[in-house]
Amino acid sequence: MPREREGRFPFSGHEILVLAEAIRIAEELISDHFKISTSQWKRYRYDIQSLKDLRAEEITDHAFAQIRRYTFPPHDKTLASRHGDYFKICLQDHVIRKALSRDPPLNLLPLATYIVTHELIHVLRFARFLQRFEAPEKERDLEEGRVHAQTLALLKDSKIPGIQPVLTAFRACPFMETFITRGMEGKLSH
Numbered sequence: 158m159p160r161e162r163e164g165r166f167p168f169s170g171h172e173i174l175v176l177a178e179a180i181r182i183a184e185e186l187i188s189d190h191f192k193i194s195t196s197q198w199k200r201y202r203y204d205i206q207s208l209k210d211l212r213a214e215e216i217t218d219h220a221f222a223q224i225r226r227y228t229f230p231p232h233d234k235t236l237a238s239r240h241g242d243y244f245k246i247c248l249q250d251h252v253i254r255k256a257l258s259r260d261p262p263l264n265l266l267p268l269a270t271y272i273v274t275h276e277l278i279h280v281l282r283f284a285r286f287l288q289r290f291e292a293p294e295k296e297r298d299l300e301e302g303r304v305h306a307q308t309l310a311l312l313k314d315s316k317i318p319g320i321q322p323v324l325t326a327f328r329a330c331p332f333m334e335t336f337i338t339r340g341m342e343g344k345l346s347h
């Protein structure tokens with residue numbers, strides 16, 4: 158497997174289960190906080206994938222995640238004619254794993270919950286047109302600050318085991334991903 162040769166090891170079966178739990182917690186926190194009904198969730202078209210399901214161009218070594226915007230879901234032809242953007246949150250297992258060995262050590266469940274919560278707030282804001290996907294660097298930096306602040310506010314009182322060390326470790330670091338529109342040359346990164 159070329160990804161292993163490059164030192165990028167996808168999450169194990171157990172880690173995938175932990176990630177699924179983190180996604181469930183993040184979606185619940187966000188739907189409660191932003192008062193999103195099930196039918197509204199369906200309108201927000203996104204997918205969260207980890208390394209094993211990413212294509213070569215969706216992988217980066219420099220961020221916990223990339224958000225890619227597609228004009229329609231590439232694997233779902235039935236939705237191809239529907240209007241609207243489709244966001245793919247591409248989690249970078251190997252970068253996340255590296256952060257788990259911090260001092261003090263961080264655990265996957267709280268770190269993944271933190272990352273996915275942050276990414277979902279981005280998606281929500283793009284989908285609600287509160288923020289342009291392609292924006293100048295200064296505007297993107299401001300948006301990062303807003304999303305970071307909302308993520309911290311959402312998680313600070315949560316009972317997720319091990320969340321406080323994660324919030325402490327990343328409090329001063331709002332940047333966690335790159336944004337790419339399919340077909341564009343290069344990265345909209347920060």
Ligand SMILES: [Zn+2]
Pocket residue numbers: 275279301304331332333334
């Ligand atoms: Zn962000």
